[in-house]
Amino acid sequence: MSETGAREFESLDGMPSAAAEGLHCLLWALADTKLLLGFHYGEWTFGTPELEAAVASCSLSQSELGHVRLLHAILKKHWNGDPDAIIESRPAAAFANTAYLDQPVDGWPAFVAMNAVVDLAATRVLASLRGSAFKPLRMSVDKMLDEERHHAHHGRGWFRTLGRRGGADAEQLATATGRALGAVAVWLGPPDDPADRALTEAGIRRESSFAVFTALSEDLRQLAAEAGVAMPTAVPVAFAGWNPRTRRNVGARGPADDILFHLRGEANAMFRLGE
Amino acid sequence: MTDAGKVCPFCGSHDTVKEADFGTSLMVNRQHCRHCHSFFEAIKWGDRSQDLDLPAFLRAGRDDSRD
Numbered sequence: 001m002s003e004t005g006a007r008e009f010e011s012l013d014g015m016p017s018a019a020a021e022g023l024h025c026l027l028w029a030l031a032d033t034k035l036l037l038g039f040h041y042g043e044w045t046f047g048t049p050e051l052e053a054a055v056a057s058c059s060l061s062q063s064e065l066g067h068v069r070l071l072h073a074i075l076k077k078h079w080n081g082d083p084d085a086i087i088e089s090r091p092a093a094a095f096a097n098t099a100y101l102d103q104p105v106d107g108w109p110a111f112v113a114m115n116a117v118v119d120l121a122a123t124r125v126l127a128s129l130r131g132s133a134f135k136p137l138r139m140s141v142d143k144m145l146d147e148e149r150h151h152a153h154h155g156r157g158w159f160r161t162l163g164r165r166g167g168a169d170a171e172q173l174a175t176a177t178g179r180a181l182g183a184v185a186v187w188l189g190p191p192d193d194p195a196d197r198a199l200t201e202a203g204i205r206r207e208s209s210f211a212v213f214t215a216l217s218e219d220l221r222q223l224a225a226e227a228g229v230a231m232p233t234a235v236p237v238a239f240a241g242w243n244p245r246t247r248r249n250v251g252a253r254g255p256a257d258d259i260l261f262h263l264r265g266e267a268n269a270m271f272r273l274g275e
Numbered sequence: 276m277t278d279a280g281k282v283c284p285f286c287g288s289h290d291t292v293k294e295a296d297f298g299t300s301l302m303v304n305r306q307h308c309r310h311c312h313s314f315f316e317a318i319k320w321g322d323r324s325q326d327l328d329l330p331a332f333l334r335a336g337r338d339d340s341r342d
Contacts, residue, residue: 120330127332143284143315145333153327160328219330 006133006203012078015134019202022195022244023134024079026125026205029096029187029247031071031083033122036101036255037114038064039263043104044111056154060115063147070140078136088264092254096246098122100183102255109169112162113176115155117220121184123148124212124219133203156223163227170229178232181220185237187247188213195244281317283308 012020041061048054072083100118105111126145132138162173189196191210199205207215217235224231241250248254261267281291288310295305298316306317 124332139285142287146284149327149329149333152329152333156328156330215332219332223330 009134016198016202018198019204022199023204025244027071027075030122030125031068032095032097034064034067036097037119040105049108060151067144074136092260094246095254098183098187100180109162109172110176112158112173113180116159117177117180118184119151121216124216128205128207128212159223160227163229174230181235185213185235189247190239190242281306284315285313286311
């Protein structure tokens with residue numbers, strides 16, 4: 001039995017099809033978000049305001065890419081996917097990452113919002129999978145959360161620093177935080193998502209995405225109040241033709257071409273080692 | 276501060292033993308879990324939850340006796 005008291009699943013055998021499909025989509029969304037987080041953190045190894053932040057950003061990138069490998073291994077084993085091939089061949093609009101990561105992170109306040117909001121949202125989703133009835137995932141979640149504690153520590157520290165400085169720094173942080181929270185709200189999905197319900201009923205998740213968003217908003221409200229950052233009182237969120245596979249509204253474009261070009265290493269494709 | 280008694284990040288067991296003083300970097304050592312037989316790296320110092328600025332959900336369920 002899992003910690004949720006539900007039947008335990010060693011594989012997809014016997015798992016309700018709606019839960020299996022919902023889990024597939026959720027793991028891809030986590031993997032894609034962590035892939036893009038890793039890319040942006042990696043790019044920000046240089047350009048940070050302090051050398052220590054550069055070292056931290058490089059480290060954050062490494063652990064996100066480690067989590068991607070771990071999630072891809074689960075996807076490969078249980079859904080027979082080829083994550084490498086899918087990353088190389090999928091159109092941008094098929095990526096299920098948080099839209100905040102679709103474009104370059106254009107300044108330090110935007111970086112801090114990525115760290116303190118987008119990264120934390122993915123961590124809250126992971127935390128909702130603690131004690132999961134899907135054993136292969138349960139064995140990995142605590143390891144990832146252990147590392148994410150340091151991501152949260154770093155994001156909150158810089159959030160407080162920019163907030164204390166006030167003025168334009170705090171204003172830019174508030175703007176970026178509002179933008180990040182809006183993107184995360186769409187990524188987490190509507191409150192009535194049937195896949196979410198199937199996952200919680202099967203004991204694979206402890207709480208729904210909507211509950212995750214509510215809790216995340218409260219985390220940030222408390223942090224912003226302590227840091228003196230003026231948070232938006234409400235984040236307008238619209239779900240128009242929301243696609244559970246991409247966790248985006250209809251017409252969303254996905255990561256920018258330049259980002260995918262660098263992320264995929266297309267300029268160096270001729271040097272790949274192959275099988 | 277001690278290198279003993281790290282909690283296994285895979286299964287949560289305390290039945291762990293230090294295998295090597297260094298892992299892939301100076302700040303970590305290599306540990307073995309005798310319960311689930313996993314190997315893992317653990318930060319040697321300064322990893323107690325009370326030293327970190329964390330939202331409540333990342334503190335919950337943590338065992339601060341790791342160090």
